[in-house]
Amino acid sequence: MTNPSQEQTCPVCGVTIIDDVVQFSNGSKGTRARLYARVCQYAQKPECINQDKALIGEVLQEDGFMEAPPINFGQ
Numbered sequence: 001m002t003n004p005s006q007e008q009t010c011p012v013c014g015v016t017i018i019d020d021v022v023q024f025s026n027g028s029k030g031t032r033a034r035l036y037a038r039v040c041q042y043a044q045k046p047e048c049i050n051q052d053k054a055l056i057g058e059v060l061q062e063d064g065f066m067e068a069p070p071i072n073f074g075q
Contacts, residue, residue, distance in 0.1 A: 005018050005019050006018070006019055007019075008049050009049075010047075010048060010049045010050065011047045011049075012043050012045045012047050012048045012049075013039050013040075013043065013048075015035060015039070015050075017032065017035075017049065017050070020032060020055065022034065022035045031057070031063070032050055032055055032056045032057065033056050033057050033058060033059045033060065033063045034063040035050050036050055036056045036059055036063075037059045037060075037063035037064040038063070038064060038065060
């Protein structure tokens with residue numbers, strides 16, 4: 001007997017989470033930790049479905065966005 005998949009759509013950002021796999025609007029699938037690092041920690045809306053630290057797990061440095069390299073404007 002298999003459990004039906006659990007699908008949630010966030011009313012804040014519109015992302016879909018199916019069985020803890022995040023489907024971003026562009027790019028590859030990700031984790032709740034990556035979603036939190038890139039979106040949820042900044043949105044800070046009570047309606048966000050990705051606020052449970054136990055479900056998010058450990059947020060790694062690579063889950064967030066990398067810093068942009070310095071730009072030399074020829075000065």
